[in-house]
Amino acid sequence: xxxxxxxxxxLSVQEGDNxxxxxxxxxxxSDYFIWYKQESGKGPQFIIDIRSxxxxxxxxxxxxxxxxxxxxxSLQIAAxxxxxxxxxxxxxxxxxxxxRRALTFGSGTxxxxxx
Amino acid sequence: NAGVTQTPKFQVLKTGQSMxxxxxxxxxxNSMYWYRQDPGMGLRxxxxxxxxxxxxxxxxxxxxxxxxxxxxxxxxxxxxxxxxQTSVYFCASTRRQGQTNEKLFFGSGTQLSVL
Numbered sequence: 001x002x003x004x005x006x007x008x009x010x011l012s013v014q015e016g017d018n019x020x021x022x023x024x025x026x027x028x029x030s031d032y033f034i035w036y037k038q039e040s041g042k043g044p045q046f047i048i049d050i051r052s053x054x055x056x057x058x059x060x061x062x063x064x065x066x067x068x069x070x071x072x073x074s075l076q077i078a079a080x081x082x083x084x085x086x087x088x089x090x091x092x093x094x095x096x097x098x099x100r101r102a103l104t105f106g107s108g109t110x111x112x113x114x115x
Numbered sequence: 116n117a118g119v120t121q122t123p124k125f126q127v128l129k130t131g132q133s134m135x136x137x138x139x140x141x142x143x144x145n146s147m148y149w150y151r152q153d154p155g156m157g158l159r160x161x162x163x164x165x166x167x168x169x170x171x172x173x174x175x176x177x178x179x180x181x182x183x184x185x186x187x188x189x190x191x192x193x194x195x196x197x198x199x200q201t202s203v204y205f206c207a208s209t210r211r212q213g214q215t216n217e218k219l220f221f222g223s224g225t226q227l228s229v230l
Contacts, residue, residue, distance in 0.1 A: 008155050034218065043119075043205050043221030044158070089157055093217055098171050102148075103219060105157035 008087060010110040019077040021109045023090035028071060030092035034103065035064060035075045038087045047075070047088075077111075085113045117141055121206050121222035128196045128229045136191040136225050138206030146209045147189035148173075148219065149181060151202040158205060164189055196229045203227070 013019050025033065031052040036044035050057045050064045050073075057064050063076040073090050087110050091103040119140045128134055140147065145166045150158040160173030164183040178200060180192045189208075193200060203226050207219040 032217065041223075043207075043223045044219075045221070046218055049218060091219075100163075100165060100171060101217065102160055102163060102173065103217060104160070104174070105150075107155065107157040 008108050008110045010112060012112045012114060013080050015080060015082060015113055015115050017080055019075075019080045019084070019111060019113075021075045021077075021088050021111065023073040023075075023106050023109075025071050025073055025090065025092045025106070026104075027092060027094045028068075030094050032093035033064070033066060033073050034091045034093075035062075035073075036089045036091060036105075037084075038089065038108070040086075044089060080111075080113050082113045082115060085111055087111070119206055119208055119220055119222035121204075121225050123225060124223070125226050126228070128193075128227065130197060130229060132196050132229075133192065133194050134196065135193075136204055136206075136227075137188070138190065138222060139188045140206075140208040140220070141187065142208060142210075142220065143186070144208035144220070145186070145211045146217075147183065148207040148209075149179070149189070149191045150205045150207065151175065151200075152205060152224075153202050161191065161204075193227075196227075198229045201227060201229045 034049045035047040038044045048059045048064050061078045065074045087108045089108045090106045122137045148163040149161040152158050159175050162181040164170045167186045182190045203224045205224050206222040
């Protein structure tokens with residue numbers, strides 16, 4: 001889930017298990033959400049997105065669930081592999097003070113896959 | 116296609132020195148962004164450019180300036196570096212800012228240390 005400060009929450013799973021990474025978002029008016037994966041020393045990479053008029057979206061081995069009632073987003077990874085080890089961020093599309101929209105990011109969850 | 120290219124990858128500055136971080140994208144995207152990422156935290160928006168000729172402040176603009184040189188290039192300048200600006204800087208682009216399904220594409224980052 002989300003955290004503030006220097007220490008990322010860490011999820012440790014066995015290779016082959018399913019992983020669930022959670023995210024609480026802040027703005028009830030946000031209408032678009034993205035999950036990014038960031039490997040060490042690299043920039044974030046897009047994984048999957050979902051609009052607020054949906055509550056579930058599936059990709060290849062990944063599923064995103066959206067619960068607008070409690071402002072909660074989750075990423076499910078099926079049959080987790082060592083290559084899935086990374087930091088995962090959720091992002092919400094929010095309106096800024098300028099009136100323009102921009103993505104704002106959560107603090108991330110580190111996924112460690114044990115062989 | 117290279118996507119989003121940032122230079123340099125690493126930089127060490129002394130307090131008070133100035134430098135410019137360069138970013139270029141070859142995807143014909145209209146909107147470009149600069150984020151900073153501190154240890155254990157998500158990405159925070161410094162400045163963005165919705166289109167060529169426009170720039171706007173993000174969440175943490177103090178101590179930075181930007182220039183949208185043309186559609187491809189968006190630079191970030193530190194006029195007088197401070198230790199608090201030690202961070203990893205990411206440039207990103209998207210086809211068009213302000214759309215609901217705004218999907219950012221990131222560069223690989225610049226690791227900056229200010230001593």
